[in-house]
Amino acid sequence: xxxxxxxxxxxxxxxxxxxxxxxxxxVAAGEIVGFLGPNGAGKTTTLKILAGYLSPTAxxxxxxxxxxxxxxxxxxxxxxxxxxxxxxxxxxxxxxFLQFAARAKGVExxxxxxxxxxxxxxCGLMEVRRTMVAALSKGYRQRLGLAQALVKSPPLLILDEPxxxxxxxxxxxxxxxxxxxxxxxxxxxxxxxxxxxxQLCHRVIIINKGxxxxxxxxxxxxxxxxxxxxxxxxxxxxxxEIIAALSRVTxxxxxxxxxxxxxxxxxxxxxxxxxxxxxxVVEKGWDLLxxxxxxxxxxxxxLNLVTEEES
Amino acid sequence: MKSLNxxxxxxxxxxxxxxxxxxxxxxxxxxxxxxxxxxxxNVLYYSVISFQAAQQAANPQVAAQxxxxxxxxxxxxxxxxxxxxxLVPLLTMRLLAEEKRAGTAELLFTYxxxxxxxxxxxxxxxxxxxxxxxxxTLSYSLALNFVTRLDWGAVGAGYLGLxxxxxxxxxxxxxxxxxxxxxxxxxxxGFALLLLFWIIGWLxxxxxxxxxxxxxxxSLLDHYDNFTKGVIDTRDLGYCLSFIFFFLFLTKxxxxxxxWRA
Numbered sequence: 141x142x143x144x145x146x147x148x149x150x151x152x153x154x155x156x157x158x159x160x161x162x163x164x165x166x167v168a169a170g171e172i173v174g175f176l177g178p179n180g181a182g183k184t185t186t187l188k189i190l191a192g193y194l195s196p197t198a199x200x201x202x203x204x205x206x207x208x209x210x211x212x213x214x215x216x217x218x219x220x221x222x223x224x225x226x227x228x229x230x231x232x233x234x235x236x237f238l239q240f241a242a243r244a245k246g247v248e249x250x251x252x253x254x255x256x257x258x259x260x261x262x263c264g265l266m267e268v269r270r271t272m273v274a275a276l277s278k279g280y281r282q283r284l285g286l287a288q289a290l291v292k293s294p295p296l297l298i299l300d301e302p303x304x305x306x307x308x309x310x311x312x313x314x315x316x317x318x319x320x321x322x323x324x325x326x327x328x329x330x331x332x333x334x335x336x337x338x339q340l341c342h343r344v345i346i347i348n349k350g351x352x353x354x355x356x357x358x359x360x361x362x363x364x365x366x367x368x369x370x371x372x373x374x375x376x377x378x379x380x381e382i383i384a385a386l387s388r389v390t391x392x393x394x395x396x397x398x399x400x401x402x403x404x405x406x407x408x409x410x411x412x413x414x415x416x417x418x419x420x421v422v423e424k425g426w427d428l429l430x431x432x433x434x435x436x437x438x439x440x441x442x443l444n445l446v447t448e449e450e451s
Numbered sequence: 452m453k454s455l456n457x458x459x460x461x462x463x464x465x466x467x468x469x470x471x472x473x474x475x476x477x478x479x480x481x482x483x484x485x486x487x488x489x490x491x492x493n494v495l496y497y498s499v500i501s502f503q504a505a506q507q508a509a510n511p512q513v514a515a516q517x518x519x520x521x522x523x524x525x526x527x528x529x530x531x532x533x534x535x536x537x538l539v540p541l542l543t544m545r546l547l548a549e550e551k552r553a554g555t556a557e558l559l560f561t562y563x564x565x566x567x568x569x570x571x572x573x574x575x576x577x578x579x580x581x582x583x584x585x586x587x588t589l590s591y592s593l594a595l596n597f598v599t600r601l602d603w604g605a606v607g608a609g610y611l612g613l614x615x616x617x618x619x620x621x622x623x624x625x626x627x628x629x630x631x632x633x634x635x636x637x638x639x640x641g642f643a644l645l646l647l648f649w650i651i652g653w654l655x656x657x658x659x660x661x662x663x664x665x666x667x668x669x670s671l672l673d674h675y676d677n678f679t680k681g682v683i684d685t686r687d688l689g690y691c692l693s694f695i696f697f698f699l700f701l702t703k704x705x706x707x708x709x710x711w712r713a
Contacts, residue, residue, distance in 0.1 A: 213563050227554030229468065232464070232468065246456055
């Protein structure tokens with residue numbers, strides 16, 4: 141399988157502060173990979189090194205087969221980069237800025253207009269194409285940032301928080317846009333919105349304190365890191381008695397009330413608690429309103445990993 | 452070829468920004484008002500002297516001084532050089548400092564453009580703006596040409612001096628802009644460095660001997676003075692071109708260090 145990104149012992153110090161520590165990961169061509177981590181974990185530093193903006197203190201990174209330090213220009217020609225807080229020249233119009241991006245990326249003069257039209261259309265910028273960047277809303281600026289990254293259809297896109305600052309409908313549009321790049325482009329994106337990563341990404345890399353703590357598909361991570369099974373129930377009856385009764389069901393490790401007649405019951409992994417729980421509620425004469433297996437979300441996995449690391 | 456494309460992309464972008472911001476119009480207006488004022492007063496002075504000489508029935512000593520180049524252009528070129536010291540930092544202070552302050556540098560330096568293309572694109576844009584200002588002043592000479600005979604060779608040498616002096620100052624200003632992310636600091640540092648290279652020749656009397664000669668050679672003023680006399684010397688040309696390359700090279704090193712220091 142062709143590797144689009146390969147890092148080996150990638151390390152970066154800011155003065156005495158270690159930002160990332162010996163990162164080793166690979167991203168295959170066509171993959172959409174999510175890069176997760178709490179603030180200060182080293183996500184943005186890693187992406188800046190991959191984009192050729194910063195040099196690593198130690199280790200290597202290769203993009204599209206080119207070394208980010210030794211062949212920086214070839215690396216930069218292979219990627220579209222959206223920085224975390226995208227800043228764009230305020231004195232240019234949207235079209236003027238995209239013209240600059242197209243020329244800087246070496247788009248041929250005869251293809252310039254069609255290329256600008258394509259990314260303007262794709263990112264929903266048609267109505268503001270003659271507007272000065274200084275007058276754009278944050279959402280439009282973010283879209284413009286994404287549009288410049290898409291100019292010349294680079295094989296690799298590095299997107300640092302691509303949906304930050306967008307309203308819900310814009311978020312859906314941008315997610316659809318990124319999803320449509322699947323297969324034809326390799327995308328590496330960082331995000332704080334975990335459901336977004338679950339929806340978009342084939343694989344998730346979680347880093348904390350500059351080190352990779354997990355790397356797998358969102359489903360596998362949920363399976364591996366969700367330590368056990370959980371059932372969410374809604375029962376009408378006396379809460380304390382219900383908790384006592386549920387706790388006595390075989391396999392249950394913990395039962396707790398979540399208020400408003402809602403209960404969360406946990407058991408060891410691989411057990412289906414639902415028949416036993418339903419039976420006891422009916423036997424006791426309480427009303428069973430809801431019974432649902434609660435999946436471990438990427439959010440739970442993320443919190444588990446980060447808190448495990450910290451403890 | 453790719454570097455040239457990147458350089459031209461930057462040049463066009465910078466020119467668009469210059470024309471969209473007030474700095475071009477304000478500096479241009481001030482420069483042309485001052486240049487026009489000094490040219491007008493010099494011409495007035497020249498006409499008064501000419502009138503007096505005509506009344507003194509061709510006094511040979513006065514007649515020898517009645518050269519428009521010496522009475523109009525040399526003082527004009529001298530004063531324009533002073534104006535230029537104030538003007539150039541205003542043109543260059545934004546170029547790299549603002550990229551860093553606004554954060555646009557992050558996008559710029561992740562485009563497939565070499566550092567040299569970035570430097571040359573920005574430098575050439577500032578140089579073009581400067582040439583536009585100078586071109587407007589040519590209209591004074593064209594008007595004067597109708598009423599008196601001009602030594603166009605000497606005037607041309609003076610303009611070449613102004614072009615080279617401006618180009619040198621712009622290279623120094625660009626370097627000052629690469630040192631900081633604050634435009635005002637970039638402007639002040641640029642002005643201070645320019646002033647230093649302007650007056651460094653004055654120290655030759657203090658230094659004396661070999662040191663004095665080196666200091667005099669480093670002075671922009673001394674080399675510029677030859678051009679204003681109508682003399683084009685390859686040593687002066689070499690000095691200006693070396694000065695430009697030296698400061699553009701320092702700017703390149705400064706940009707390179709960013710990737711490691713950040």
